[in-house]
Amino acid sequence: MNVRRLIPTTAVAGAVALGIVSLSACAGTSDAADKGSSGKLDVVASFYPMQYLAEQIGGGHVAVDTLTKPGVEPHDLELKPKQIGELGEADVILYLKGIQPAVDDAIAQAGVKNTVDAATLTTLEAHGNEVGHEHEGEEHAAEEAGHEGHDHGSEAGTDPHIWLDPVKYAEVAKGVGAALEKADPAHAADYKKNTDALVKKLGALNTEFETGLKNTSTKTFITTHSAFGYLAERYGLEQEGITGIDPESEPSPARIKELQDIAKKDKVSTVFFETLASDKTAKTLAGDTGLTTDVLDPLEGITDKSKGDDYIEVMQSNLAALKKALGAK
Numbered sequence: 191m192n193v194r195r196l197i198p199t200t201a202v203a204g205a206v207a208l209g210i211v212s213l214s215a216c217a218g219t220s221d222a223a224d225k226g227s228s229g230k231l232d233v234v235a236s237f238y239p240m241q242y243l244a245e246q247i248g249g250g251h252v253a254v255d256t257l258t259k260p261g262v263e264p265h266d267l268e269l270k271p272k273q274i275g276e277l278g279e280a281d282v283i284l285y286l287k288g289i290q291p292a293v294d295d296a297i298a299q300a301g302v303k304n305t306v307d308a309a310t311l312t313t314l315e316a317h318g319n320e321v322g323h324e325h326e327g328e329e330h331a332a333e334e335a336g337h338e339g340h341d342h343g344s345e346a347g348t349d350p351h352i353w354l355d356p357v358k359y360a361e362v363a364k365g366v367g368a369a370l371e372k373a374d375p376a377h378a379a380d381y382k383k384n385t386d387a388l389v390k391k392l393g394a395l396n397t398e399f400e401t402g403l404k405n406t407s408t409k410t411f412i413t414t415h416s417a418f419g420y421l422a423e424r425y426g427l428e429q430e431g432i433t434g435i436d437p438e439s440e441p442s443p444a445r446i447k448e449l450q451d452i453a454k455k456d457k458v459s460t461v462f463f464e465t466l467a468s469d470k471t472a473k474t475l476a477g478d479t480g481l482t483t484d485v486l487d488p489l490e491g492i493t494d495k496s497k498g499d500d501y502i503e504v505m506q507s508n509l510a511a512l513k514k515a516l517g518a519k
Contacts, residue, residue, distance in 0.1 A: 236285035237264040239353035288350040304373045311365030317349035317419025355420035360392040407517030410456035417488035460515035462486035
């Protein structure tokens, strides 16, 4: 397949002010989306974090379909021809560029005027295995893994996991709310009200994290998937990833040795793994270092294994796991 190269996320993000929505050819009320046969705004979301925003903000005025079904690893998603065809019929498409290459390409070709890239609604940053450090082991791991088959993040190496920071997620929510208002101005007041309510909930969640992680025995946590760079930075923690932001890459022996040393030095108690990927690497490292394992959910999808029914509940479960692992006082 001839994959079309897309504009790097950072280039787009730099041109869009926070909270301002980038909508292709959406000039206002005269360009408002035509509603489907259900009488509701047809919204297609790329994966769960985008689906949650659409449902919370759209409420009863939207019909939301998600491209990534529960239990599917979002990064590896391949769209069926029928799904690609149906994309062009959506009133609004909500996605996060840099997470799913196949989705990025299909959306670029769909030509839907109300297309919202969540990456343009906040500032993306580069994160590796951890915040604020460069490790030789990490570099070797990245070289050995090659990250083949994954375009995880933009060409500039930015980290797309913005939804795991409640503050950044709230910024995205405001932009999504503005997008729905423009696409369906008849219900703009309701979208505004729902956006404000969601932003308030995310603000309360941020306060829970700030309070819960303020005083801990250690600030370092080890995780199989380096998805928590924004969360770590927000709350003054150090993320040490077994692999990089690609969840399927294999760590080098040098990185494993380095993590064993870090675990001893920083009094790490737990190695975290995620719900949608194998826990083999986490259990191997934990066994070699006498540590325990636990789930830290990157919230890329909700399944029957998730510790919670929605974004807020799973994030609260993540907070409880971090407090336990870090020795919160």
